[in-house]
Amino acid sequence: MFCADRLKVARHRRKLSGKQLAAAAGLTEVTISKVENGHQPDDATIEKLIAALGYPRAFFFMDKPELLEPQSVSFRSLKKMKAAERNASLAAGSNGISLYQWIDERFELPAPDLIDLSIEQERPEVAARLLRQHWGLGDRPIGNILRLFESKGIRVLSLSENTQNVDAYSFWHAEHPFIFLNQKKTAERSNFDAAHELGHLVLHFHAQAESAPEDDAERQANQFASAFLMPDADIKSYINQVYSSSQIIKAKARWKVSAMALAMRLNQTKILSDWTYRSIVIELGKQGYRTGEPLGTDRETSTLLAKVFSALWSKGLTKRDIADDLNLPWEEIESLVFGLTGPATIRPMKASLTVVG
Template identity: 30%
Template sequence: MTKVLSFPDRSSGFSPARLVEARLAKQKSRAELAREIDLSGQAIGHYETGERRPDMSVIIRIASALEQPVPFFLKPSPSIERHQGTRYFRSVGARSNKLNYALDVRAKWLWELVNLVGSEIRFPAPNLPDILPPEHGIHYTLEELESAAERVRRHWGLGDGPIANVVALFETHGVIVTRLSLISDDVDAFSCWIEKRPYILLGSEKQSSCRSRFDAAHELAHLLLHRDIAQEDLEEKSVRERIELEAHAFAAAFLFPRVAMMREFFSTRLSHLKGLKLRWRVSMQAIAHWAKRLGIIDDYQYVLFRKQISSNKWNKIEPLDREIPIEMPQWLLKCWRLFAARRALPAQGVEDTIGFSLDLIANLFGAPGETSLLTRSVVATG
């Protein structure tokens, strides 16, 4: 009897979802990707829906265009939908949504890697206090926002003085913090809850430590104050504007409490504000704006301050911005080293084992462009 040879599906294991993720992360349309790899947009659509599967030669071209290793596209993609809460995007719309989709994908990949590392390494449990909703209506008053900031400080055992390192503080209390390229200079930070754990993604593009600390505190406000906001609510401009103002006030009160401001803000001289910036690690402009909000200075004094800032061309880059070091996350890289040791990851072929590129892991774990940190970790601890 003649045997009939049967060949397995030549693309068995290909994950359509991974193709969608990688394309969205690069902010490419199907047509754009198709042109790059000499295919039709219709073919990419078939691959993404699973109606057809590419052979290995096509997968290699896709992987090259989307800067992922081939094993990434052969790795199943877990669903995050029922685990993830609202993502606090600062803008929406046709132009912004393309960027938001890319940020969504990066948050999902970070979650996957945290779960992977967390299978071997225990992360600190989230330790954030519950914050009551506004007493009247949907708007927090300034007093309620200051009270919320004070509650967090007391919960974490902080006094009324400057916080030495905001990122390290958050990590100690179970917040997953990373600093990565957020693709656009228009995005400062991004946050969400995933599986009852808070995530804060800070942009690596911002070169001012003080402004980045403010961004981190701003995102903490969203995580604590705005968990009742549904994703569709953010489609309304008025909702976005409201929660942004609330997050700004919370961040200012958290980083520079009223009691300290009343004691230390006694002059609008630029030299004095520069000293306050050095002590509190808050930008001069944020300090002056907070002083006006608290009624310590009036509108006229604030306008004079703004004119001085403008005449010195300090609107974007202030004194000390280059001197005060950027706060870098540490937990994820430390946990990676322990994970690599326990799993005995090989010095070569890590991408085949993990399914993510080393560039991507380094970026998601707060060391953009520093893949040597990952390979050194593997070599040193393997």
């Protein structure tokens, strides 16, 4: 039976409205509406939809997908986001869940090790310190943020949305935490986004809409991320006086954050006065640090997925085989896995997988 929800996922991934899909497929808007509301299409209509969307025929005849509702997802920049961008990102989340279900059938993945810190929503810095204690991190800088997250059972996937409006988002599904990161951002911005989403996962646990108004939730997640990445004690032991932007540019590599994020943290910890902070922000802006990171760090990628693909490749399996198994276009898998490279064309296996933080 043709699955209406899968048609919605495919349409959203292509960022098409019902009207646009109708035009691309040579169908009427009424036909698209009927199909998406459960009316079974004839073969001719199905072929037109397949041609317009570029998804394999079998995709539309699978069981209902896991659909994400906007209220269950913590988005950054939600107010700036267009409906098509939001829907495309949510549909990527649906495909990401399918990918991890496929991986779960073949590998033993790290179990989630997050704690519910929603009681500390009004004290995000305390929440950050408690989670660091729970994970045994102390006050040291985090070497590889994504590797740490994956070792704690967070499923991290990439977004390749070519837009400034979709930074990252997170959600819980079947007791598993997911984070999606836009790869169009700088590495430093992506690191902060990851920590921001971690804040949502532990502070707002199952959706910001259920626990805090959007503005409050974003402020809390930002404060959590800043404190989690740049602990107060480490900041103060490493930097006690700042006179120029060059000191910040040199020091930011320690925490793998942007110059602007470090400047703000130094202001929060009273190392930078408000006047000096404003002056340094102006200096950094003139050097291009407001919109980019001229002297940037290396981008992190998924350690867990790299290990998965390495194990699969050793058995002769590739991302294209995964796409075939999931009846997804190959580029949909590519967009989720940080551009990890390897052979393009495997048979399944069951293996244990350990990711060390």
